[in-house]
Amino acid sequence: MKFLKYTSLLFTLLFALSANAVVEGYKYSFDNEIDKRRFEHLAEELRCPKCQNQNLADSNAHTARTLRDKLYELVKDGRSDMEIMDYMVARYGDFVRYKPEVKSSTWVLWFGPAVMLLIAILIVVALKQSRKPKADEANGHELSAEELAQLDALKQQNSQSLSQNEEQDKQ
Amino acid sequence: MKRVLLFIPLIIFIGLGWLFFGGLQIENKDVLPSPLIGKKFPPFELPILIKEGEQAKLVNELDLRGKPALVNVWATWCPTCKTEHAFLNQLNAQGVRIIGINYKDESEKAIQWLAELDNPYEFNVIDEEGRLGLDLGVYGAPETFLIDGEGVIRGKHVGDLNAKVWKTLQPQFEALK
Numbered sequence: 001m002k003f004l005k006y007t008s009l010l011f012t013l014l015f016a017l018s019a020n021a022v023v024e025g026y027k028y029s030f031d032n033e034i035d036k037r038r039f040e041h042l043a044e045e046l047r048c049p050k051c052q053n054q055n056l057a058d059s060n061a062h063t064a065r066t067l068r069d070k071l072y073e074l075v076k077d078g079r080s081d082m083e084i085m086d087y088m089v090a091r092y093g094d095f096v097r098y099k100p101e102v103k104s105s106t107w108v109l110w111f112g113p114a115v116m117l118l119i120a121i122l123i124v125v126a127l128k129q130s131r132k133p134k135a136d137e138a139n140g141h142e143l144s145a146e147e148l149a150q151l152d153a154l155k156q157q158n159s160q161s162l163s164q165n166e167e168q169d170k171q
Numbered sequence: 172m173k174r175v176l177l178f179i180p181l182i183i184f185i186g187l188g189w190l191f192f193g194g195l196q197i198e199n200k201d202v203l204p205s206p207l208i209g210k211k212f213p214p215f216e217l218p219i220l221i222k223e224g225e226q227a228k229l230v231n232e233l234d235l236r237g238k239p240a241l242v243n244v245w246a247t248w249c250p251t252c253k254t255e256h257a258f259l260n261q262l263n264a265q266g267v268r269i270i271g272i273n274y275k276d277e278s279e280k281a282i283q284w285l286a287e288l289d290n291p292y293e294f295n296v297i298d299e300e301g302r303l304g305l306d307l308g309v310y311g312a313p314e315t316f317l318i319d320g321e322g323v324i325r326g327k328h329v330g331d332l333n334a335k336v337w338k339t340l341q342p343q344f345e346a347l348k
Contacts, residue, residue, distance in 0.1 A: 050310050066275075093204055095204075
């Protein structure tokens with residue numbers, strides 16, 4: 001049992017590591033480290049138009065390979081990051097950016113969750129504050145004379161029914 | 172009054188639910204909206220498929236002008252293109268102008284294919300390396316562009332053309348000049 005547990009854990013970790021591999025065995029060679037890093041960075045910033053939940057670095061799709069080749073060409077050509085992004089967006093649309101741009105049409109996407117969390121916190125705080133004063137009132141409230149009399153009557157009833165039950169049990 | 176605050180999360184939830192439900196109605200979310208609609212057809216200069224004995228010829232984007240056309244991106248390695256082909260033949264018989272882009276393919280295979288399955292294309296651009304396809308934002312054959320008489324892209328359809336698709340595409344196409 002233990003053996004199974006540890007080997008399955010090992011395999012899970014190994015698979016997780018392999019997700020970092022860039023491209024399936026394709027070697028893109030660069031003259032300098034900067035270009036290489038730029039290439040890898042941009043490959044992670046661009047989405048594969050076919051396998052849309054993967055970036056160019058991870059995807060094995062035919063289209064991804066075509067775009068990687070083009071990316072390689074553009075980087076070698078000396079184009080800037082922004083020029084390359086603009087090139088891709090001009091042909092494939094905004095969706096090809098793996099990380100959406102922060103512009104007015106994507107504000108809801110970027111800030112939505114944080115805003116909703118904030119609203120939720122505010123509501124919780126507001127509710128807590130409205131509850132507190134009521135609780136204090138209840139504690140400090142003393143019983144009036146009427147209520148004391150009612151309490152005595154109830155107590156008497158209670159002791160009567162208890163002694164009745166005892167008699168019944170004896171019989 | 173404070174009780175009303177309790178309803179805010181519910182209201183937000185319903186609002187989002189409505190939004191997402193609307194999203195479910197979008198038929199095909201795999202299709203990316205094309206940024207090329209309304210733009211001129213990207214410039215290119217490429218050879219066309221020729222039969223034996225014919226003169227080799229280069230065409231460019233200006234050769235697409237004249238009459239509205241369907242520009243169909245296809246290849247012999249694409250099985251869906253084969254299914255689509257019969258429908259393209261039908262359209263051609265109806266007088267629809269169809270220009271082909273043979274995308275990342277082998278010309279010999281393409282010519283063979285057309286000989287076997289009939290040729291609905293006015294001519295076929297050979298895009299062997301896929302550079303034109305890249306400029307068009309092609310990410311999966313078959314794809315079809317609608318262009319008007321001036322060579323401006325007016326529409327795009329990703330996936331095969333068939334009778335069902337043509338129902339919505341035809342009015343759009345016929346409105347072009």
